[in-house]
Amino acid sequence: MAKAKVAFVCADCGAEHTKWQGQCATCGEWNTLREFILPKTNQAAGRGTPRGGYSGESPRSARLVEINTAGHRRIPSGFAELDRVLGGGFVPGSVALMGGDPGAGKSTLLLQVSTALGRDVRVLYVSGEESLEQIADRARRLELAADALTVASEVTVERVAELVQSEKPALVIVDSIQVMQVQTSESLPGSVTQVRESAAELVRLAKQTGVAVVLVGHVTKEGNLAGPKVLEHMIDCFMMLDAPPGSRYRTLRGLKNRFGAVNELGVFAMTDAGMKEVSNPSAIFLQRPKEMAPGSVVTVTWEGTRPLLVEIQALVDDVQGGYPRRVAVGLDAQRLAMHLAVLHRHCGVSLADQDVFANVVGGVRIGETGADLALLAAAMSSFKNRALPRDLVVFGELGLTGEVRPVPNGQDRLREAQKHGFTRAILPRANRPREAISGIEAHPVASLAQALGVINELPPVDATP
Ligand code: TYD
Ligand code: MG
8 A cells, every 4th residue: 555645734714734744834823733644645445445546447428418417406405495405405415513511402493303304214313413312402492303313323333324214314413523433544633633623524425325414514613614724625525504693593604515505594584483584684684674764774695696685884973082993793894994085085974083883683694796886875864863764775886986786686676675675775877777766766777876866866865862
C-alpha cells in the first residue's frame, strides 16, 4: 500500500497545509494545525466496496440524454416549507447538512420528518447526542407515530454504514456530524479532522448505496459551523435553521443546493407540539399595531422563489457621544452607511450628527438589494418624526448616483403586496406594471430624490411622537 499521505488542517478555519506551522497562514490563529491522514490512501483497507477507478471496470462516459435519471425520484419530507428549501424533497444518494444554533429545533424537526415519513419509506434516525430513551420520550411528548421508525444511538461512522447495509433505509438522519467519528482515524473526536473524515465517509456511503443522508451540524459562537468550510464543498445541500432570540419563529434558509434554487426560505414556528410550518409568512412578519409610528415601513423582499413582506424599522436620533453610529440588524450595515452618503450627496440631507439604527422585524435577514429604498424611507420617516401610511409598501435598489434601480420580479412583489391589502407602492420606474394592478396605486420613481418627493406628498398620518 502506498505511504499514507498527510495534511495539516487548521481546527479553526479548516484550511489545509502541506507542512506543520505554528500559525495558520489562512486565518492567522496559533497552534490550530492538526495532522490529518488523507482518507484516499487507506480507503482500500477493509472498507466496503472499492470506489470507482479501482473496480477494474473501464471508465464510463455517456451522452447526457442517455443517462437515466428516473431512479432519482425525490423523497418529499412531508413539510412543504422544508421541501421548498430542498428543492422538492430529499434526493437519493445525496447529502444535506442542516446547521443551526443549539436549541433551534433541528432535532425536533428532523424527528418529526422521520416519523412522518417512516410510514412510506424506511428511515434510520441516528443520534449520537441523545439516548434512545430521550428520543422515544420526545416522540411520545410530540405524539409522533413512532411505530415505523428505526432509531440508533451511535457515534461511529462504520456502525452507521453497517446499519445502512442491514436496514436498507431510503433516508438516514445523523444527529450530529460533530459527535461522529471514524474508528480508524487517529484524531480526537469532535476535532475538525474527525468531522471532515466522518462526513467524507458518509458522503461515500450515500453515493454508493443511494441512501439520502441528512447531517445535523451545530454552529459555534462565531457563527461558523464547527468544521463547516471543510464540509460545504463535500455536501450537496446546505441549509441553516435560524432562531432569532426571543422569537418562536424559525427560518430555514438554503445556502447551497446542487438540486434546486439557493436562498430559499422556509418558515416554521416552534410550538408545544413541535415545529409547525408557516405557510403564509408575510402575514406573521407584518403583525403591526393599528397606530403607525414614525420609522416603520414595509418592503417586499424576494426570498428564493417567492416574495416576502417584512417591516423595516429605523431609529434616527442625535448622536449620543463620540461619532455617529450606524447599526443594522438583519440588513447590511455597510449598505446602510453607503445609502446615507447617497442621501447626503444627492438629496442634501445630512445625518452626520445622528445615530442611525435599522432593524428587520421578526428576525428576518434580508440578503438582497430590494430593501434599499425602504430602509431610507424608514430612516427619513424617523428623522422627520413623520409616520408613513399603513397601506404603503416600498421597494427598489439604490445606486450610488442616487438612481433607483429595478429589482427582479417586480410584478410578483406588487401582487404580493396587493394580496395583503396594501394600496400604495413606491417602486423603481423600470418595474412599473405594464397593466395596472387593481387595488394598488403604483408610484414609479427613477431617483431617491423623486421617491422622497412622493413620500412628502402622501397624506399625513396621525403620528404618535
Ligand atoms: P431541539 O430540536 O433539541 O434543538 P437542536 O436540535 O437544534 O439543538 O430543540 C430544543 C428546543 O426546542 C428547546 O429549547 C425546547 C424547544 N421545544 C419546544 O418549544 N417545543 C417542543 O415541542 C420541543 C420538542 C422542543
Ligand atoms: Mg439536537
